Amino acid sequence: MEAAWQEKNYTIADFMSQKITVDDDQRLSQLPLHSRQLLASKFHKIGKSILEQPEGTKPSDAVVWLQKAFTLADPLEDNVAPGVAELKVTRAFFVAGSYDRAEATLEELIPSIDASPDHASSAYRELRWLRLATLKRRKAGDAALLDGPADHAPSTHCLEKALACRGTGEDCVDRLLLSLIFHCAKDEDHERALKSVETVFNSLCQAEVELDTVPSTACLTVRSTPPFSNADADRSPTLQLLWQYGDRHYHAKKWTEAANWYLAGSHKLFRVNSPTASMKCFRKAALCYIEQREFARASTVIRRCPTSEAKTHYVIFIIAIHQGLEVEAIRAIREMVEAPDFDRNMLLLATQISHQSEMKGVLLSVLETLLKTLNLDNSGETVVEAMTLIRCIIRLALALLVEPTANRITLIDTVVNHFRTARSLTEAACARKAMSLITKDVSWLWRTAYNCAVQGCSEWERCEQRIANLFDIARDLLEALCQTSPVDLDSDMYCHLVNASFSAVSGYGDDFTYRIGIVEQSSAVIAKIVECKKRIVSIMEKGKVQKDDEVLRMQYFIYTLQVFEAEFLTRAKSWVQIPHLVEEIINSGPLALGTYEAVADILWVEKDCPINVLYGCLEALLRASLDHNHLSVEKFSRWLRAICTIILARNMPEDRVKAIGYVEQALTVIEDSHDTDEPYPMDERQWLLATSYNTGTECLQYVL
Numbered sequence: 001m002e003a004a005w006q007e008k009n010y011t012i013a014d015f016m017s018q019k020i021t022v023d024d025d026q027r028l029s030q031l032p033l034h035s036r037q038l039l040a041s042k043f044h045k046i047g048k049s050i051l052e053q054p055e056g057t058k059p060s061d062a063v064v065w066l067q068k069a070f071t072l073a074d075p076l077e078d079n080v081a082p083g084v085a086e087l088k089v090t091r092a093f094f095v096a097g098s099y100d101r102a103e104a105t106l107e108e109l110i111p112s113i114d115a116s117p118d119h120a121s122s123a124y125r126e127l128r129w130l131r132l133a134t135l136k137r138r139k140a141g142d143a144a145l146l147d148g149p150a151d152h153a154p155s156t157h158c159l160e161k162a163l164a165c166r167g168t169g170e171d172c173v174d175r176l177l178l179s180l181i182f183h184c185a186k187d188e189d190h191e192r193a194l195k196s197v198e199t200v201f202n203s204l205c206q207a208e209v210e211l212d213t214v215p216s217t218a219c220l221t222v223r224s225t226p227p228f229s230n231a232d233a234d235r236s237p238t239l240q241l242l243w244q245y246g247d248r249h250y251h252a253k254k255w256t257e258a259a260n261w262y263l264a265g266s267h268k269l270f271r272v273n274s275p276t277a278s279m280k281c282f283r284k285a286a287l288c289y290i291e292q293r294e295f296a297r298a299s300t301v302i303r304r305c306p307t308s309e310a311k312t313h314y315v316i317f318i319i320a321i322h323q324g325l326e327v328e329a330i331r332a333i334r335e336m337v338e339a340p341d342f343d344r345n346m347l348l349l350a351t352q353i354s355h356q357s358e359m360k361g362v363l364l365s366v367l368e369t370l371l372k373t374l375n376l377d378n379s380g381e382t383v384v385e386a387m388t389l390i391r392c393i394i395r396l397a398l399a400l401l402v403e404p405t406a407n408r409i410t411l412i413d414t415v416v417n418h419f420r421t422a423r424s425l426t427e428a429a430c431a432r433k434a435m436s437l438i439t440k441d442v443s444w445l446w447r448t449a450y451n452c453a454v455q456g457c458s459e460w461e462r463c464e465q466r467i468a469n470l471f472d473i474a475r476d477l478l479e480a481l482c483q484t485s486p487v488d489l490d491s492d493m494y495c496h497l498v499n500a501s502f503s504a505v506s507g508y509g510d511d512f513t514y515r516i517g518i519v520e521q522s523s524a525v526i527a528k529i530v531e532c533k534k535r536i537v538s539i540m541e542k543g544k545v546q547k548d549d550e551v552l553r554m555q556y557f558i559y560t561l562q563v564f565e566a567e568f569l570t571r572a573k574s575w576v577q578i579p580h581l582v583e584e585i586i587n588s589g590p591l592a593l594g595t596y597e598a599v600a601d602i603l604w605v606e607k608d609c610p611i612n613v614l615y616g617c618l619e620a621l622l623r624a625s626l627d628h629n630h631l632s633v634e635k636f637s638r639w640l641r642a643i644c645t646i647i648l649a650r651n652m653p654e655d656r657v658k659a660i661g662y663v664e665q666a667l668t669v670i671e672d673s674h675d676t677d678e679p680y681p682m683d684e685r686q687w688l689l690a691t692s693y694n695t696g697t698e699c700l701q702y703v704l
Contacts, residue, residue: 579616
């Protein structure tokens, strides 16, 4: 047969092969083992030669010879698995290039081999790989390829063999692992695929394998845009590949599958060369659960992540926002700012999220943090941004104040503090002559501060100091606006300036009444009063206010401030300054007559007031009242009695002469008020009579 084939007598060779394999079947079974092996090898050699020299032959002819070779070789094996003969026939079809017939044969074999419990046998693995090779030769699509070895046993087996052979040659564990992940990613059974991946990772950990850290071109073929940038991703190609498949599911809105792929990257296998891999994987998985609206699972996953990075706190913030946990969200923002890798863009995103969630308390905290992180340099754009943030914060805090459950004191302090910040920025802008950049902001701020203070006078209890601060800030902002304005402002602006200044001083004085005996604070209030008087006088002298009623009101402001000053000078025991104040009041004109009585009452009830100070002030006030003919008879009698008592107590001749003059003046008043509605008090008349008689008797005795 072989000689006929070599002489190219193909018909004779074929005839002889038929005789051997078909007609002499019983005789073949009686041949020795080595003879049968030799015969099978001859058939296999002839079949291969047909493929190598196809001229005048057909691939199907080679299949016939190879099939006969496998038929002769089958009985030589001791344990023949079911379908082995058919598998070898299929192999013959594959070698011959008859891929359709090979695939058809495989389709018949797969159900029987799948039913076999021995999936680790060589026949089972060979069937799977042969089918995959056949599909590739036919250039089948992805759908057909996915129907291949879906249980990943061949890849797993190859990886196990590679682990067993490590150190004896080229280490291909990394390539096989990437191949396995590629294969598992195409599996429609997601749980089975990830279970296979986890099993392989556990095997690698047990074998103490260190993965390659050089990026592989295989993993770079999958491109996507993850929820977090991969610019800082670890260099492990396996880890990057896991993330890229997770990204594919993420953008396909398969949140659970994406989370599972990300969590696969948190395996301890990657912690040696990629210490930060777990944190990134946990954050990515938490974002997937957030999209799935499984906030409890997201919270559980993110708690496994260390809190040393700002990105972790950002994810915690998002979870807290979705769960409506305001306190936790605010805490996450504060801790995020303290992290070493903090990026201010995170606060911008947090601002948008807080606004969309309508959680005003969280939004207020985020805006305040955003303002604190703003680099306040000499740039005009920075000042404008800061002013915009301050306006948003103040407006939001005022909106929260009207809510029934609001913490009023804390919110009021927040408003006042941010108004102070705005004042500081305004002063800095004025110094740099950049006021024009924030003119509109300052205009809004002073009006808001003024209105808040006015509203606080009727609604905020025990907040006198805070209200006074708001008036003070409104005055400073308005004053800066007036000083830097290129045109003359309306007189109403200056009226509001005076009102704010007077109200601020009044608030400081009212707040001081709850803290008696503090000399330092009295001095501070006195300085504010003096400054306020000078400011009002300056506005009046410059003619900034034209209306008569406004001018009159400002004059009364000055008189009231003089009374405040007398009261605080008395409390501060500044007796030297009181005569100067009284002289200032007397020179203020007839409209200050009401001030005379108020200052006199303050000095009269003060027990520590020196006699000479009391006498000088009462005498000056009494004379001024008489000159302007404006004083009640009752107070005149009381003041005159005090003055005469002080004078007579000195027991000097010139003092007695003064006393006689005052008594004569009293007699004139008694006569003028006899028939009026306010006659001279009877007890004061009796005192005058007794004092005059006794003083005259003393003088007579002195003469005799």
